[in-house]
Amino acid sequence: MFRHSWALALALGCGADKPAAPSADTATSSVEPTCVDTDDALRLAWPLPGTDTIDWVTVQHVDLDPGPGLADHTGATGEAAKTYDGHNGVDIGISSFRRMDQGVDVLAAAGGEVIEIVDGQPDRNTTCVEGADNRVVVRHPSGHVLLYLHLRTGSVSVDVGDVVQAGDVLGQVGSSGCSDHPHLHLGVETADRVVLDPFRDALWCDPPPYDSPMNLMESWLLAGPSEQYANPIQDPPSEQVAFDPGDELLAYAVVGGGTTGQSVAATLEGPDETRIGPFPIEVGEPAWRLSTWWWSFSLPSQPGPWSLELTIDGEVVESRAFEVR
């Protein structure tokens, strides 16, 4: 009658060069930083619009281990580190290709002159394709270089030589180049092109927390079986809102963040107070960053209005209406 299955947290990939060794201990500072981006001092605004774990979520940090191991700016190492070997930037994921197709702007994190653009590369990659990303590269007046990678094809809206301000639209989030999911890779480098970590080096004006509680980023319904969709990840079919009795209903939920012990659950509610579920999935170790889950239901025969309810820790976060004919 029912089964659920899930996709593991997505590992986003890109980049190659090693980051620089730590240059300063910023953790002990007791002075609240003033966030003013000047020609001499680089300060970064967040490069995607919206809210942490709803519109975007940070999935990979800079790998600070110069060897084959993993370490991020919090001191987490090995599997606990939110990075992968050699990662030289910050990866900020969005929920899906479906969302990417709606257009998610990439904003300049700081001002400067555009020194390189690439556009026209394929943008629906689900595995790494080296050297084929759409990008915008900006040199800040201080000499720092900011790289915005994996952009959506045809979205780059600046030219080499343009001067941009923080918040200006540079392009849109895509999955071009070495990328397996739509995300922005923001690289920050010194004038000598030494990789910095904007979290470790306290460059953000308003950095999001390292561990964010779970939020629903996106959900949708489809009729099964899933095998009928040739490529549902890269080319998501239109949402379905009417089903026949006995149909398989696939309910998808993309969640951002998630700390150990939290849970996301799906329940169907139908006519005559019919209730199927809830079917929870609990966060274990390590905590989730960005993950896509789905539940498969065989629909009963009661025709009429139904709904899918998604809950996080028992609280309803989404109710999607559908009809059984």
Ligand SMILES: [Zn+2]
């Ligand atoms: Zn990256």
